[in-house]
Amino acid sequence: MKRATHATETPQVGRSVPRLESWLKVTGKAEYVHNLRLPGMLYGKIFRSSVAHGRIRNIDTSAAKALAGVHSVVTAAEVKTIVPDPFYGPAFHDQPVLAVDKVRYVGEPVAVVLASDPHVAEEAVHLITAEYEELPAVYDEVEAMTSKSIVHDELKPAGTFPDLKHLKGKKNTNIALDFRLRRGDAAKAMKGADRIFEHRFRTQQVMHTPLEPLVSVAESTDSSITIHTASQSPSFVRIEIARLLGWPENRVRVRVPFLGGGFGAKLYIKLEALVAVLSLLVHRPVKISLTMEEQFFTITKHASTFRIKTGVSNDGRIVSRDCEVWWNGGAYADIGPRVTQKSGFTAPGPYDIENVSIDSYALYTNLPPAGALRGFGIPQLVWAYESHTDMVARELGIDAVEFRRKNLLREGRPQATGTKMKDAAIEKVLERTAALIDWGKPLDRGTGTIKRGRGIAVGFKACISNTTSLAAVGVNADGSCTVYTSCVDMGQGSDTAMAQIAGEVLNLPTEAVTVVHSDTDVTPFDMATLGSRSLFHSGNAVKLAAEDAKRQLEVLRKELGLPADCPVADVFRKKYGMRAGSVMGAGNFIPPYTPPDENGQTDNATPFWMVGATGVEIEVDTETGRVRVTKMVNVADVGTPINPRVVETQLSGGAIMQLGFTLFEKMLFDADGQLRNASLAEYKIPGLLDLPAEMVNEAVVAEQRTGPFGAKGVGETATFGVSPAIANAIQDAVGVRLTELPMNPEAVYMALKK
């Protein structure tokens, strides 16, 4: 491929540059950990718990060890010889590398077989047996609040988050965080309200199903380890593995090439600790590739229950809102407590409400762990508050958009945390969605068994904080540019966006910029690629680094007496007398943040707000309960897009993913906590036939003044409004209200029969 390195005056930001790795992806040559094979490598296959909650009495690995071709079988006993206290996690040190003494969900890793041939390893797994003393289990998040079944004997906060410190050493509880927010006096205001409405909503447990299933490879010497992993958080992996091993960070190297999808599944520690320990135990490289089935036993999206109560005045003003949210975190906390708090504080929705009360609880249960999934809890909340808002408007006899207009959280007004809204185009997004879905215009209501309806919903999200991103930008002797960032390109197009930002600063075409993939020996710290934070945080860091490199070049030109427009290659040639040298700019970005007080109040809750709305037209077949989306409109405030085409595809992709969670995806468990549909044969994800017949995705004209060139994140924004917009449209079409996801034909049909 020929790539220009000459200077350009053409703006790089705002260009719909095709992804830099396009050629690699359409020819099948893009690098994924999936492809990696190292000399002498062993494959690990995992033996998993068959009970939801139990004490391990015995693990019999003798038959597995005896199978020809098996290298070794490893349980927690061997793990402890490398890591004496083998528990990890970003919020709690609660998750064992392999089950220690107890299992807490069906599918939990208990032992690993290693063999050169993965088929042999798999066969041997079936020869392992385990005996458990079964304990009573708890599956429901609300029951877990008061259940006598306790998932963890004692809570072990990791020490990273100040709001978890009070839970240290706590016993006899499944509550992994009790977040509380109070603004005004919700109870008193509720008493004074003209009308009060209260509803309860639920969401189901679902899985990310990245098509490249979770995969990690470790290779080690006695004093260093390299982990090649499909991870969204290489910097965290390095820190956590170093902590587990008791090694300095500079002896742990974490490399991440492209990811075959992430969506929040590939965060924190997944297989990394396991392959690291195995490699150190057997002194050979070890690879573990999960199957699609095994992914369902690794990380999922929180099921949730949300009780929401609203007091309104006769003129349609919301005077009080009371929110209680229970998050089903499964057996290990993962990042659930952050979902509980960071999303929890937006539970009253994008409305201007003086009196708010929020209680948001992270719960342990005996289900597969739940973590981040494209929205970090926000889609669960918007589902409830926008369904509820629609129901209230209906009861009051006020048009659903008009009711929202009356109560909308406008620029400069304080949100429930007290933080004043800034650069959040809520009104614009709502109005544009309403216009694009022809709100208020006549609608063909359908005939016979086909009934038609329209619905709308708007949601918002804060960005996780306090987090930091670093980056470096090198300008080489020929004028080409290399960006060093630990931001991970999992398909969202971050490589291209970072190259556009560096190119814009340095007046280089994006195509002349190369982005080095995460390698913790080379690329600087970055909190993680999650929660739509990277374009803003890593983007700002890359911008700062590029500006630093530019300044250094200016100094060089001045020192050498060269004109300001002297090409970079000539600057270096003059300096060194030949083609040599480089400059390296550094960028360190950390936005300001104020931690919340005991009432959840803060003057700076987030570095930026994301706003997304969805409008739909749907058809309900009253004979089958099937819902078909005939038109879907997704509108978002993404600030000023760096790459408009990529922004559009992120909106579209996010909305279609959420469509699956809305209409059909659901992990089905039996009474013993056994997952019944852990495969794409029985757990269906959206395909081409599930697409809305017509789809419009649009970013409103907006600017995030603190973002790189006015931009902010977009990966999750289109997921917010999808579920409630469809529920609202179903009620519009057939007059029934669904309060639980998914709204599959069975659920809709049963609601119609009532």
Place this chain on the structure above:
Amino acid sequence: MRRQIQFKLNGESVEAQVAPHETLVEVLRDAFGLYGARESCGQGLCGCCTVLVDGTAVSGCLYLAALAEGAHVQTVEGSRELDAVQEAFVERAAFQCGFCTPGFVLMTRQLLDEHPDPSEDEIRHYLSGNLCRCAAYPEIIEAVKLAAQKRRQS
């Protein structure tokens, strides 16, 4: 228990030692270093492992390698230059993470061989066995239309 098979791989005659249980994806990967066809769901339901055997798309994660004896196997790595389908996928931004893309490219080629000017409905149905979790579906439909146009023009 391995036995030698001969087949044509992307136009060249090749041989491989295969075990009876080995799938085409495993042999392409381990014996030929081709990673474009990749196992994802392991059940022939997602299309990530799509390869063409004698011109017909098959799920390489289920197709036993031994059955390729004497056949012509084509993978996404087959052409050195981008074809109309690959060009169209780039121009229409019809992928995000890229993991499913080789499967979509091969299936689209087969679609356009059979239906040079497919309707949108034909595209949706023909490619419904290929999944994209990033959901670049609207862009994929646009890319297929563009590829059809490019093919007709050349």
